[in-house]
Amino acid sequence: MEYNFSNKLASLKPSAIREIFKSLSDPSIISLAAGNPAPESFPVKELAKISADIFENSPVTALQYGLTEGYPPLREAVADRLKNKFSIGRDFDSTVIVTGGQQGIELTCKAFCNEGDTVICENPTFIGALNAFRSNGANTVGVELEDDGINIEKLEETIKNTKNVKLLYLIPTFQNPAGITTSLEKRKKIYEIAKKYRIVVIEDNPYGELRFAGKEIPTIKSMDTEGLVVYCGSFSKILSAGMRVGFMCAPNEIISKAVVAKQVEDVHTNMFFQMLCHRYMTECDLDAHIAGIRDIYRRKCTLMLTELENNMPECVKFTRPEGGLFIWCTLPESIDLGEFVKAAIANKVAVVPGTAFNCDTEAPSNAFRLNYSTPSDEQIVKGVRLLAETVKQFLNK
Amino acid sequence: MEYNFSNKLASLKPSAIREIFKSLSDPSIISLAAGNPAPESFPVKELAKISADIFENSPVTALQYGLTEGYPPLREAVADRLKNKFSIGRDFDSTVIVTGGQQGIELTCKAFCNEGDTVICENPTFIGALNAFRSNGANTVGVELEDDGINIEKLEETIKNTKNVKLLYLIPTFQNPAGITTSLEKRKKIYEIAKKYRIVVIEDNPYGELRFAGKEIPTIKSMDTEGLVVYCGSFSKILSAGMRVGFMCAPNEIISKAVVAKQVEDVHTNMFFQMLCHRYMTECDLDAHIAGIRDIYRRKCTLMLTELENNMPECVKFTRPEGGLFIWCTLPESIDLGEFVKAAIANKVAVVPGTAFNCDTEAPSNAFRLNYSTPSDEQIVKGVRLLAETVKQFLNK
Numbered sequence: 067m068e069y070n071f072s073n074k075l076a077s078l079k080p081s082a083i084r085e086i087f088k089s090l091s092d093p094s095i096i097s098l099a100a101g102n103p104a105p106e107s108f109p110v111k112e113l114a115k116i117s118a119d120i121f122e123n124s125p126v127t128a129l130q131y132g133l134t135e136g137y138p139p140l141r142e143a144v145a146d147r148l149k150n151k152f153s154i155g156r157d158f159d160s161t162v163i164v165t166g167g168q169q170g171i172e173l174t175c176k177a178f179c180n181e182g183d184t185v186i187c188e189n190p191t192f193i194g195a196l197n198a199f200r201s202n203g204a205n206t207v208g209v210e211l212e213d214d215g216i217n218i219e220k221l222e223e224t225i226k227n228t229k230n231v232k233l234l235y236l237i238p239t240f241q242n243p244a245g246i247t248t249s250l251e252k253r254k255k256i257y258e259i260a261k262k263y264r265i266v267v268i269e270d271n272p273y274g275e276l277r278f279a280g281k282e283i284p285t286i287k288s289m290d291t292e293g294l295v296v297y298c299g300s301f302s303k304i305l306s307a308g309m310r311v312g313f314m315c316a317p318n319e320i321i322s323k324a325v326v327a328k329q330v331e332d333v334h335t336n337m338f339f340q341m342l343c344h345r346y347m348t349e350c351d352l353d354a355h356i357a358g359i360r361d362i363y364r365r366k367c368t369l370m371l372t373e374l375e376n377n378m379p380e381c382v383k384f385t386r387p388e389g390g391l392f393i394w395c396t397l398p399e400s401i402d403l404g405e406f407v408k409a410a411i412a413n414k415v416a417v418v419p420g421t422a423f424n425c426d427t428e429a430p431s432n433a434f435r436l437n438y439s440t441p442s443d444e445q446i447v448k449g450v451r452l453l454a455e456t457v458k459q460f461l462n463k
Numbered sequence: 464m465e466y467n468f469s470n471k472l473a474s475l476k477p478s479a480i481r482e483i484f485k486s487l488s489d490p491s492i493i494s495l496a497a498g499n500p501a502p503e504s505f506p507v508k509e510l511a512k513i514s515a516d517i518f519e520n521s522p523v524t525a526l527q528y529g530l531t532e533g534y535p536p537l538r539e540a541v542a543d544r545l546k547n548k549f550s551i552g553r554d555f556d557s558t559v560i561v562t563g564g565q566q567g568i569e570l571t572c573k574a575f576c577n578e579g580d581t582v583i584c585e586n587p588t589f590i591g592a593l594n595a596f597r598s599n600g601a602n603t604v605g606v607e608l609e610d611d612g613i614n615i616e617k618l619e620e621t622i623k624n625t626k627n628v629k630l631l632y633l634i635p636t637f638q639n640p641a642g643i644t645t646s647l648e649k650r651k652k653i654y655e656i657a658k659k660y661r662i663v664v665i666e667d668n669p670y671g672e673l674r675f676a677g678k679e680i681p682t683i684k685s686m687d688t689e690g691l692v693v694y695c696g697s698f699s700k701i702l703s704a705g706m707r708v709g710f711m712c713a714p715n716e717i718i719s720k721a722v723v724a725k726q727v728e729d730v731h732t733n734m735f736f737q738m739l740c741h742r743y744m745t746e747c748d749l750d751a752h753i754a755g756i757r758d759i760y761r762r763k764c765t766l767m768l769t770e771l772e773n774n775m776p777e778c779v780k781f782t783r784p785e786g787g788l789f790i791w792c793t794l795p796e797s798i799d800l801g802e803f804v805k806a807a808i809a810n811k812v813a814v815v816p817g818t819a820f821n822c823d824t825e826a827p828s829n830a831f832r833l834n835y836s837t838p839s840d841e842q843i844v845k846g847v848r849l850l851a852e853t854v855k856q857f858l859n860k
Contacts, residue, residue: 068661069663070575071720072574075720075723078720079723108526118514121514128705131499131699168727176598178468178469179469180470180578194727198728201724307528308524308526309735310730323472323475327475330569331566331728333563336705339735
């Protein structure tokens with residue numbers, strides 16, 4: 067039978083990263099391609115203890131249907147933490163629980179975009195968000211990302227010259243894939259532009275708590291006096307990725323649309339793990355746990371940067387993140403990215419080609435993403451050296 | 464700020480049922496409105512034991528990112544069970560794990576429907592499916608449901624007279640809300656019509672395993688020689704609703720579109736509970752557990768039917784289900800449904816008005832849905848008597 071698929075999905079390809087992840091069944095290949103939290107960052111003992119207690123004392127609540135908005139005590143705990151620690155959330159905002167930060171992004175797009183509408187993004191940006199926009203039939207238009215955030219002039223120009231711009235999607239802190247953090251000055255300018263053109267901003271912040279160097283910078287949401295910002299967060303990088311628990315904080319009207327959309331996607335988020343998150347937040351020391359994760363990533367990032375400095379030919383440029391999971395490497399223009407990635411895999415090391423993160427799927431790239439949270443120290447050292455050798459192969463051609 | 468929401472969500476209302484569920488905070492109101500499995504149907508002890516073992520022996524797999532398609536051992540166990548027990552799944556089919564049966568329905572619609580396309584449904588039908596179709600911008604067109612399933616002549620007529628029909632959505636077994644089971648003869652005719660007009664069928668079967676009377680009837684998917692049927696199932700009614708684990712079995716090409724769409728909605732389903740399901744299926748006796756649930760529902764349904772027979776004025780008609788969770792009651796035309804539901808709540812008993820299940824949201828109804836799985840025996844007896852009194856109030860007016 068020939069199937070007549072919807073236009074919005076007909077051209078959508080699976081995420082290159084998740085496909086790479088899937089194909090990494092060859093254990094001899096070192097993957098610097100993933101975006102997984104370090105396995106040693108899961109607080110297994112505490113979660114096991116709380117789980118046993120939930121099964122003992124409140125199994126029915128944990129196993130029964132719950133509210134689409136989320137388990138009320140968890141909503142409250144998250145809203146309090148956002149408010150007290152990050153000055154996020156005003157009287158007109160609500161916080162709801164979603165099935166991972168990814169769902170918050172997708173629901174926001176569904177709430178705002180008709181087929182053919184446009185979402186403006188940093189270029190490069192997170193492929194999962196790009197595909198979420200495309201799966202709703204929206205166009206993705208990229209604006210150049212500079213060392214201190216999106217190019218402000220080009221952003222305003224793009225808004226002026228593009229029809230039906232509905233959303234501006236940004237990862238201001240430890241951007242995926244570039245590892246870049248948007249400066250405070252640019253955050254303020256972005257907010258002013260959003261206000262001027264009445265465009266809703268999705269501020270995606272899955273890595274914000276993973277700062278291991280430099281100074282905290284206020285989120286754009288913390289400046290949101292007008293109800294223009296949808297803030298998406300997640301427990302994936304601070305408690306467990308596999309449990310799929312995230313949250314969004316946005317103006318009530320937007321939240322109520324997102325909740326209706328969530329109801330038809332999955333009814334609600336896994337109840338047991340919502341209770342587990344709530345108990346962990348209120349009975350354990352989440353901040354101390356996060357401090358421990360920062361230590362792990364500071365060490366791993368430093369190791370990878372040191373290996374890059376000591377081994378990589380000087381023509382290869384790379385970012386120096388102050389947090390998050392990723393380093394972004396740029397090859398000299400003489401090297402073809404597609405050929406390079408293939409040669410790297412032949413040399414037993416995998417990276418994600420920059421083309422995967424382009425808003426315009428046809429646009430070229432000469433960069434690739436490295437991850438330091440998932441590989442072991444030994445794999446980081448060996449992987450970077452293999453990559454450096456691969457570069458040298460091309461330079462010597 | 465005035466928000467400019469998407470057309471598809473602008474008019475979408477939250478599910479009336481889930482809104483009723485939310486408003487039932489008044490403990491003095493007996494709810495016959497829910498659709499929750501009986502709390503005593505959760506195998507708490509076994510799940511607790513397996514959970515402790517997962518935390519002890521495989522915590523990293525359970526807490527780390529997984530594959531969008533689902534945890535491979537669970538996919539295999541589900542595919543085997545569908546094949547061996549229900550003759551579901553051929554060489555061209557795949558089985559993937561989704562976040563509750565609801566997600567399978569929504570993903571299938573996203574894969575096939577452009578904004579403005581049509582999904583034909585039984586009328587009345589499950590509100591969660593109706594809203595999933597609407598949230599993708601699809602129109603829902605209802606075809607009359609008779610005692611033995613959808614009206615076949617009207618179905619064919621509707622297909623002929625409607626533009627861009629992409630999907631036919633059916634709950635052939637213990638239909639929600641009507642409690643009706645489609646006869647084998649009609650199932651065969653439906654399949655022939657799908658084949659003739661090349662229309663993909665979503666066979667939603669969340670209640671199929673809950674038969675407590677009568678004889679098993681083969682699913683439409685088991686007749687699917689051409690790759691026309693998407694089968695959606697769920698663990699919600701046989702293990703736990705709150706964990707949000709369901710599955711879909713469909714032709715590979717459809718599954719690969721659904722997987723791309725799932726990737727951008729929630730990346731993958733909660734890993735821990737996928738492992739829990741797999742371990743429960745392979746280490747415990749799922750069939751014996753389901754037999755126990757059938758016993759509970761047989762008893763509860765019989766109790767409710769007996770109370771209806773003994774107390775309800777004869778002018779009120781009701782279905783006699785052979786399984787599932789619901790009884791469908793039809794009021795005499797002299798009684799206004801909206802007034803009746805309000806009066807029932809004033810009398811401290813809640814039901815779901817039939818209007819909530821109409822494909823055409825403006826169409827009238829003089830029926831309501833009763834649930835017997837969630838209330839206690841005492842609540843069933845008292846609730847039905849309160850309803851009967853409410854009917855008598857109207858008859859005596």
